[in-house]
Amino acid sequence: MTSSEHINTRRIQRLVINWYRSNAREIVWRTPETSPWGVLLSEVMSQQTQVARVEPRWLEWMQQWPDPCTFAEAEKSDVLRAWGKLGYPRRALRLHECAQVICQKHAGEVPRDVDELLSLPGIGDYTARAVAAFAYGQKVPVVDTNVRRVLTRLTKGAYLSANASKRELKELEALLPQQDAATFSVGLMELGALVCTPTPKCEQCPLVGDCAWVGAGKPMPSEAELRAKKKKRQKFQGTDRQVRGLIMDVLRNADAPVSKDAIDVVWPDAAQRSRALFSLIEDELAEQTSDGRFQLPS
Known part of the structure; x- marks a missing residue:
């Protein structure tokens, strides 16, 4: 197994930062003016x-x-x-x-400290670290799916990334430069989004000469492993989540509370429709009025 301890850290930092500065997508919030x-x-x-x-x-x-x-x-x-x-x-x-x-x-x-960010409602570990890094330039590791995929191939020589772990935060922290740590982090994300994708474009990758997976001959996982990975992806069609979304569309587009008849037309399965509707009420995304109609929470 190759690890981040056995790669040329400074070279990786330089290659990723230079690649990002030349290839980054223009995204509306990627400006110094963004608060x-x-x-x-x-x-x-x-x-x-x-x-x-x-x-x-x-x-x-x-x-x-x-x-x-x-x-x-x-x-x-x-x-x-x-x-x-x-x-x-x-x-x-x-x-x-x-x-x-x-x-x-x-x-x-908005707090700048990761622990203070984590204490905010709805803010998990990834988001807290991303805000600390990208809003305040702090030297903290930020790992999303794209970063996980890049690091797995670069340092471990494996095609598929494993589940999130504390260890990968330490491995990425060891790679972070003293200067431009946030640029390096977002560069890894962009590399995973544009080049080191599920179907990698290795000929476009600045790290191809340092990549353990490329060096090992690009070994692919077994069909069983690929199927298992694919099964983990949540389906959408026909799920309660899809029905909830259809009901939310009705409520968002209505100027006044709607009758149940207006909701019944969005999905044929009455039991699933009812389950989805009342789960929205439980989640405080919808409410029932005193006369039995439905609306967004007031």
Whole structure:
């Protein structure tokens, strides 16, 4: 097994940073003017959602709610309408709670410390580290799916990345440069997003000469391993999640509470439809009015 201890760390740092500066995509929040709130918002919105879908929504939110305290005062129904079809709408309500805590306990300033960020509602380990690194330039390891894939191939010589672990944070921390640590981190992410993809474009990779997987002859996993990896990906078609999304569409687009008849037409399976509807109520994403109709939370 190759590890990060056996590679030329400075060379890797230089190659990744130089590649990123020449090849990075232009993304609306990747500017020096983006506030820590804008960075936090971009990270929450981008979870399991393509950047192209997030960008226009992010711009709308930053225009409407440019800071945590402005957003903290928003109505829940407005928050859910603005979230649109980004998926997992509970994230929008958790972000709303997060903004309220930032406003109440941190004087409206997004914390810069990882532990303080982790104490905020809806902020997990990845998001806390990403905000600390990309908003404040702190030297903290940030590992997402793309980074995990790059490091697995580069340092371990394996095609498929394993599940997240504490060890990989330490391995990445050992690779971080004293200067430009955040640029190096986002460079690894971009490399995984554009080049070291599930179907890698090794001829375009700046690390091809240092990659343990390439050096080992690009060994591929067995068919069974590939199938197992594919099975872990959550299906969407026909799931309760799809039905919840269809019901949320009805509620978001309505100017007033809707009858159950308006919801019944979105899905043929009555039992699944009912299960999805009342799970939305339990998650406080919808509510039933006194006359038996349904609406976004007031």
